[in-house]
Amino acid sequence: MRVIKIFDTTLRDGEQAPGCSMNLSEKIEVAKRLEKLGVDIIEAGFPASSSADFDSVKAVSAAVKDSVTACLCRCIEKDIDAGREALAAAVRPRIHIFLAASPVHMEYKLKMTKEQVLNQAVESVKYAKKFCGDIEFSAEDAFRSDPDFICKIFAEVINAGALTVNFPDTVGYAMPEEFGRRIRYVKEHTSGIEKACLSVHCHNDLGLAAANSLAAVLNGADQVECTVNGIGERAGNASLEEIVMSLKTRRDYFDADTKIDTTQIYSASRIVSQVTGVKLHPNKAVVGDNAFAHEAGIHQHGVMVNRETYEIMTPQSIGIPQSSIVLGRHSGRHAFEKRLNELHITLDDETFEKVFTQFKDLADKKKTISDRDIEALVLDNTVSVPETWKLDHWAVNTGSALGASGVIRLQHKDGKHEKFVSMGDGPLDSIFKAINKIIGREPELELYELGAITGGSSSQGESFVKIAFNGRRWNGRGVSTDVIESSIKAYLSAVNAMEYELGIRG
Ligand code: KIV
Numbered sequence: 068m069r070v071i072k073i074f075d076t077t078l079r080d081g082e083q084a085p086g087c088s089m090n091l092s093e094k095i096e097v098a099k100r101l102e103k104l105g106v107d108i109i110e111a112g113f114p115a116s117s118s119a120d121f122d123s124v125k126a127v128s129a130a131v132k133d134s135v136t137a138c139l140c141r142c143i144e145k146d147i148d149a150g151r152e153a154l155a156a157a158v159r160p161r162i163h164i165f166l167a168a169s170p171v172h173m174e175y176k177l178k179m180t181k182e183q184v185l186n187q188a189v190e191s192v193k194y195a196k197k198f199c200g201d202i203e204f205s206a207e208d209a210f211r212s213d214p215d216f217i218c219k220i221f222a223e224v225i226n227a228g229a230l231t232v233n234f235p236d237t238v239g240y241a242m243p244e245e246f247g248r249r250i251r252y253v254k255e256h257t258s259g260i261e262k263a264c265l266s267v268h269c270h271n272d273l274g275l276a277a278a279n280s281l282a283a284v285l286n287g288a289d290q291v292e293c294t295v296n297g298i299g300e301r302a303g304n305a306s307l308e309e310i311v312m313s314l315k316t317r318r319d320y321f322d323a324d325t326k327i328d329t330t331q332i333y334s335a336s337r338i339v340s341q342v343t344g345v346k347l348h349p350n351k352a353v354v355g356d357n358a359f360a361h362e363a364g365i366h367q368h369g370v371m372v373n374r375e376t377y378e379i380m381t382p383q384s385i386g387i388p389q390s391s392i393v394l395g396r397h398s399g400r401h402a403f404e405k406r407l408n409e410l411h412i413t414l415d416d417e418t419f420e421k422v423f424t425q426f427k428d429l430a431d432k433k434k435t436i437s438d439r440d441i442e443a444l445v446l447d448n449t450v451s452v453p454e455t456w457k458l459d460h461w462a463v464n465t466g467s468a469l470g471a472s473g474v475i476r477l478q479h480k481d482g483k484h485e486k487f488v489s490m491g492d493g494p495l496d497s498i499f500k501a502i503n504k505i506i507g508r509e510p511e512l513e514l515y516e517l518g519a520i521t522g523g524s525s526s527q528g529e530s531f532v533k534i535a536f537n538g539r540r541w542n543g544r545g546v547s548t549d550v551i552e553s554s555i556k557a558y559l560s561a562v563n564a565m566e567y568e569l570g571i572r573g
């Protein structure tokens with residue numbers, strides 16, 4: 068049986084999509100979950116694109132031990148230099164370089180001839196090869212390129228030292244049967260291809276990214292590039308969970324599988340959704356809330372008699388925890404630890420103690436604690452940065468006849484307390500303005516969302532904010548039984564992420 072490599076680009080192609088940005092600590096946490104999931108390659112970012120990307124590739128390189136850590140570079144020496152520097156700590160580094168090869172990209176974007184593109188691709192691979200043994204070359208917009216030109220570039224970059232050649236459908240234009248045929252053509256007409264790994268990278272503009280990737284596997288592709296939950300530019304990238312579960316569920320058809328531990332899929336999907344704030348459609352294949360729900364009576368009856376009547380894969384196979392215990396005020400350490408295991412969450416001893424104490428506090432306020440409550444507590448303690456500002460106390464005054472006013476007292480990490488009162492357009496506006504006065508910056512609030520972690524009036528409020536300052540963005544989450552407090556916590560956590568990163572990098 069063939070083993071298809073999974074190249075995950077959640078932290079690069081996924082993260083560069085609008086609304087999907089992640090902070091440094093969030094990227095490190097996602098990278099750790101990807102490694103646990105067993106992806107072969109983690110693409111951590113595009114170091115030359117910004118100092119934030121450079122830092123995250125550096126940090127992910129240091130955190131990841133088993134998977135290959137890759138970073139994207141244009142065919143420019145300074146990009147490759149930034150890439151190798153950012154990857155310096157990686158145990159298994161890969162430099163991924165790309166250059167467009169389609170007529171429209173060459174003429175209008177690059178203003179280069181075919182000969183120039185070929186020459187630059189080869190020279191860049193040779194340059195990168197001096198610093199890194201593992202080089203991947205991507206011919207951007209390969210599907211809309213002349214197939215023989217692609218075969219020629221691939222043959223020459225393989226000759227120059229590329230170990231992987233990647234064939235992207237950058238704009239999601241291909242149809243599955245057509246894409247499969249093209250991959251077969253490339254496999255049969257590229258000299259030296261047997262020495263390299265043939266990869267595909269599909270976008271989902273027509274909803275066919277997973278289908279096209281799978282058609283490529285049937286026709287000889289050895290590696291598939293994808294993202295968790297299918298996040299990515301425009302309609303997204305091919306979704307990791309759809310490809311992996313298709314290969315697993317239909318092993319009989321593909322005669323191929325992956326090294327992914329599928330029981331980690333659900334927790335990887337949850338963390339990506341939580342840190343980006345991008346919620347999944349309930350019908351999203353494999354990981355949507357309804358993916359395993361049977362509503363119609365006839366289906367429910369069938370599943371009760373024999374699951375296979377309407378279920379082609381089990382929720383357990385992707386790691387959806389099966390409720391065995393209800394957690395509440397009387398639950399002890401042992402029950403809590405068991406539930407964390409069922410949720411595929413591993414914590415070091417110190418973090419476990421913190422989360423457990425917070426769990427007990429929460430259980431005093433709420434009758435039952437849901438998995439989502441636990442996830443929120445864990446996230447708070449794993450992707451958080453050192454707090455520059457801590458919430459001390461707050462109060463708001465609001466009503467239909469009066470404007471709103473808020474007062475907040477924060478404690479700085481140096482120990483001093485600062486208090487400010489502000490008027491505003493509603494309670495949150497007044498409090499956020501007061502916070503801005505204390506911190507001495509005015510970040511723009513780009514997104515504010517408030518939801519309930521679970522249904523019912525005893526649910527905790529969960530707030531999510533995105534703030535922007537000097538062209539950079541930070542996310543923040545906050546959870547509380549009081550929705551104003553959850554919003555303040557979310558805003559402060561974004562502010563702390565901002566202060567921390569500005570403190571490191573200025
Ligand atoms: O979609 C694309 O072509 C890419 C390449 C840079 C691999 O993301």
Ligand code: ZN
Pocket residue numbers: 080235237268270
């Ligand atoms: Zn892409």
